[in-house]
Amino acid sequence: MSGRGFGRGGARGGRGGGRGGGRGFGGGRGGGRGAPGGRGGGRGGGRGFGGGRGFGGGRGGGRGAPGGRGGGGGRGGMAGGAKVVVEPHRHAGIFIARGKEDALVTLNSTPGKSVYGEKRISVDVPAASGEGTEKVEYRVWNPFRSKIAAAILGGVDNIWIQPGAKVLYLGGASGTTVSHVSDIVGPTGAVYAVEFSHRVGRDLINMAKSRTNVVPIIEDARHPLKYRMLVPMVDVVFADVAQPDQARIVALNASHFLKNGGHFVISIKASCIDSTAAPEAVFAREVKKLQQEQFKPAEQLTLEPYERDHAVVVGTYRVPKKEKK
Numbered sequence: 001m002s003g004r005g006f007g008r009g010g011a012r013g014g015r016g017g018g019r020g021g022g023r024g025f026g027g028g029r030g031g032g033r034g035a036p037g038g039r040g041g042g043r044g045g046g047r048g049f050g051g052g053r054g055f056g057g058g059r060g061g062g063r064g065a066p067g068g069r070g071g072g073g074g075r076g077g078m079a080g081g082a083k084v085v086v087e088p089h090r091h092a093g094i095f096i097a098r099g100k101e102d103a104l105v106t107l108n109s110t111p112g113k114s115v116y117g118e119k120r121i122s123v124d125v126p127a128a129s130g131e132g133t134e135k136v137e138y139r140v141w142n143p144f145r146s147k148i149a150a151a152i153l154g155g156v157d158n159i160w161i162q163p164g165a166k167v168l169y170l171g172g173a174s175g176t177t178v179s180h181v182s183d184i185v186g187p188t189g190a191v192y193a194v195e196f197s198h199r200v201g202r203d204l205i206n207m208a209k210s211r212t213n214v215v216p217i218i219e220d221a222r223h224p225l226k227y228r229m230l231v232p233m234v235d236v237v238f239a240d241v242a243q244p245d246q247a248r249i250v251a252l253n254a255s256h257f258l259k260n261g262g263h264f265v266i267s268i269k270a271s272c273i274d275s276t277a278a279p280e281a282v283f284a285r286e287v288k289k290l291q292q293e294q295f296k297p298a299e300q301l302t303l304e305p306y307e308r309d310h311a312v313v314v315g316t317y318r319v320p321k322k323e324k325k
Contacts, residue, residue: 086123086138091152092162093184095138097121104149105138106183110210115179118142139183143306146177147240147267150306156314157299160236160263164188168231168257170221170249171195171240174203175214181238182211189213192231196220221249224256233259237317240267244274247286251293260318264295270309279309287313294318 084099097103105121114120119140124133143149148159161167163186172178172193181191193208194217195201201218208214217227221241224231237258239250250266258264268286270279277285287297290313297315 084121084123086121086136089152091159093186094141094152097138097140104141104143104153106141106180107186108137108139109183109186109213111135111137113210114139115207116145116174116176139180141180146180147303147307147310147312148177148181148238148265150303150310151265151267151301151312151314153306154301154303154312156301156312158263158314159265160314161185161238161265165236166232166234167191168234168237168253169193170237170253171242172201172204172216173197173240174200175207175216177240178204178214179207179211182214185213187213190215192217192234194219194221194227221253224253228256231257233257234262235259236263236265238265238267242269242272244272246273247289247293251290251295254293254295254317258317261320262317264290264313264315264317266290266313267303268311268313269307270311279311283311283313290315 084097086095086097086105088094089096089104093106095105095107097105103119103121108120121138121140122135123138125136126132127134141149143153148161152159161181161184163184165185166189167181167185169178169181169191172195175193178191178193185191190213192215193204195204196219198218201216204216205218208216215230217230219227221239222245234257237250237254239246239253241249243249246266246268250264254262254264266286268283270277270282273282273286283300287300290297295315295317296319297313299315300311300313303310303312
């Protein structure tokens with residue numbers, strides 16, 4: 001009886017230790033704290049000698065687990081810093097949060113809500129009434145999950161997406177970047193997000209429920225006439241559709257919805273257009289196609305190190321004659 005108690009207690013305790021250590025690794029600090037799991041295991045085994053009490057090993061395992069939770073504590077990240085200063089970026093409507101680590105942020109138009117689990121930062125600012133302070137919330141914009149954020153951190157000269165702008169967004173996906181564009185254009189602007197896939201389109205629609213300036217359109221961007229009743233003339237077309245005929249899709253939409261002298265921002269994924277050619281050659285070919293469609297590219301920029309073999313091309317559409325120099 002006592003022998004079996006020992007065996008069982010020891011095994012359980014050991015497992016507890018393993019779990020504590022392993023999970024704790026998630027957050028640096030958690031790793032250290034996970035160690036007690038291991039110790040708990042050992043102690044459980046020893047106690048197990050008393051026979052029935054062998055289950056003490058199991059208890060040891062339980063103690064190890066908080067190591068994992070320690071990792072969770074670490075994830076608080078930005079908000080954890082005592083002093084986070086938010087200052088405007090040179091692009092209107094975008095901000096930089098300066099703390100332990102700098103981050104690109106946008107003003108959260110739905111305070112208290114995250115869209116895709118991103119971190120939020122609250123900052124005290126002087127109240128509009130002049131008395132006391134009020135909390136303003138910003139959302140951290142991850143460049144690894146958003147082509148526009150990657151372009152901004154890559155030093156793009158102008159993205160043309162600014163407060164009050166009307167933006168046609170082709171390839172809205174689940175609305176990760178769309179939500180930040182919605183923050184930037186604010187209540188006086190609008191984002192018309194076109195997404196073909198019904199599965200991710202569901203997330204886009206759910207996000208738009210709490211953001212009045214987002215119009216989700218679940219349609220194929222190859223057929224702009226299907227949604228012509230929903231989209232007015234816009235200031236900017238942003239495209240991230242990753243299709244071989246991307247230039248044609250953008251030109252088709254621009255001819256229907258983009259103002260003369262309006263702007264375009266196109267994210268090009270080389271492997272989607274021609275996986276056999278060098279990315280630089282693919283980008284050059286796409287820029288040529290755009291030029292044939294009355295687009296006037298002003299700058300091209302790689303999205304390294306955030307995306308591999310991606311480039312962003314920014315420019316103007318149908319430049320009025322008098323503006324041509």
